[in-house]
Amino acid sequence: MSLARRLTAAAAGLAAIGALAAAAPAHSGHGGYGGGHGGNGHGGGGHDSRTVDLQLLALNDFHGNLEPPAGSSGRVTELQADGTTKTIDAGGVEYLASSLRTARKGHDRSITVAAGDIVGASPLISGLFHDEPTVEAMNKLGLDVTSVGNHEFDEGKTELLRLQNGGCHPTDGCYEKGRKFKGADYPILSANVVNEKTGKPLLAPYSIQNVNGVRVGFIGVTLKGTPNIVSADGVKGLKFLDEAETINKYTKELKRKGVNAVVALIHEGGFPASPAYNYNCDAGGAGSGLSGPIVDIAKKTSADVDALVTGHTHNAYVCTIPDPAGNPRLVTSASSFGRLFTELDMKYDRRTQDIVRTSVKGSNHVVDRVQPKAADLTKLVDHWRTLAAPVANRTVGYISADIKANDADGNESPLGDVIADAQLAYGKTLDPKTSIALMNPGGIRTDLVYAPSGAEGPGVVTYGEGFAVQPFSNTVNLADLTGAQVITALQQQVSGANQAAPKILQVSSGLTYTLDLTKTGADRVVANTVKLGGVPIDPAGVYRVAMNSFLAGGGDGFAALGSGVNPLVGGDDLAALNAYLTANSSAASPLVPPAADRITVVK
Known part of the structure; x- marks a missing residue:
């Protein structure tokens, strides 16, 4: 039974449910190539200093996990001081929103980014509604920009464009009377996904985020091998280009526009030597604790790129991989399903308008379930859970x-x-x-x-x-x-x-x-x-x-x-x-x- 037919089968039950209020608050605008950012208004960096503090908060592979994921999918492994490990229950968008909001406190300049697969392969509460609930949740928790991932193509390019631009589903329509899906407030970047005939990117290749006078360019790509892991219909008419070559191309374009601070959002990843999220990836030397495709991509990506936020493999790591000039550069990933987020802290040089590479520090943080839930996200989850209940509870x-x-x-x-x-x-x-x-x-x-x-x-x-x-x-x-x-x-x-x-x-x-x-x-x-x-x-x-x-x-x-x-x-x-x-x-x-x-x- 197709998703549309599952919805049709549930229509009688859904019709009996009244509309619940779940309007998303206005989010600072982000448009196309230029983008924009109103700033999160949280402290740090004096006006007379040559450098100011910049914080990036990153996630990846959320896969529509609005509710706390169950079983092993909802746990992370933490390395203890004595060398033993323990598991921690983690994840759930209500806790993720609280974690991100807490992390932003005290930071004048904070940008929240993602490395793809925000939607797709989602649990029923989101997947039943073609992931509209997840997009609304990302709007609420303040996602500023994301790359596309392979799962964003599960339902094809037309559906991906709808998630970006809004509008009711072409087959299932709107899920509530008088309520139209508005789409993502954040740009979904697809620099290396181009139309086979025109060679033009399907969506914007990059976004320039301007937060309190600091301009940072974000380039978003998915793995070149996406057609090998997505149904043929999902990628029909599209061509997927080399990740590093594409990032290097648009890094040059950003620099021509005077944007020297560049971060790559890459939906491709690696395999750390330990499953513990807080494992010291560089204990044996730079890059020693990570293998997989992202290592070669990182080594080929322009030295003008200041950090690589990655995903796809659902692993957790904060590793140093040398850039083509031989200088250390952070490569990060925050596991999956909203169980972790990565915090990158760095200095931005206002004279060179670039990130001070040696100042970049990163760490992964657990989205634990002992903290208070974000009330607005609880309201959103409850809303969609109620709509899904006639199907979900059978x-x-x-x-x-x-x-x-x-x-x-x-x-x-x-x-x-x-x-x-x-x-x-x-x-x-x-x-x-x-x-x-x-x-x-x-x-x-x-x-x-x-x-x-x-x-x-x-x-x-x-x-x-x-x-x-x-x-x-x-x-x-x-x-x-x-x-x-x-x-x-x-x-x-x-x-x-x-x-x-x-x-x-x-x-x-x-x-x-x-x-x-x-x-x-x-x-x-x-x-x-x-x-x-x-x-x-x-x-x-x-x-x-x-x-x-x-x-x-x-x-x-x-x-x-x-x-x-x-x-x-x-x-x-x-x-x-x-x-x-x-x-x-x-x-x-x-x-x-x-x-x-x-x-x-x-x-």
């Missing part, structure tokens, strides 16, 4: 304990097994010959949590909780693949585009194999161990495989899955999960988390 199944979305090592997970089994069961209803189902790990957004999230009892799974797990509105498709193609697809998990950051497919019951991490590349998947029902896969045999439409299109670097024949497009993937939970669980006999023993990992 019971779809029961579980006996938390079913985790992620294995600690990024391999097989219990929830991945459940989803793969659900798609296999659904695939068999379309074609009894279906024998394998595969699920991409990035499509599993959070845990199924035993503890109640609302009025439901413990162990009850609601439609809203299922939506938070699978919010993409993919279809479950079938295709015929040879055994050789199945093996190749499994090898593509750890080779080619996925070699540096493996994407381990979640597999349905009956499919087993060995993942040998002592080897490299495709050899890490031991071909002769790939079995179905205990019988080795026949490379020349033909297997009917179920997978979501994203994988069926070759997404996430799985070209082999995109080469299947005899395709059949099925129904909504969330509906398949809900049907499986309903058929295989009850209050008296809840679903037990699977053992996650289909992939044998050798380390």
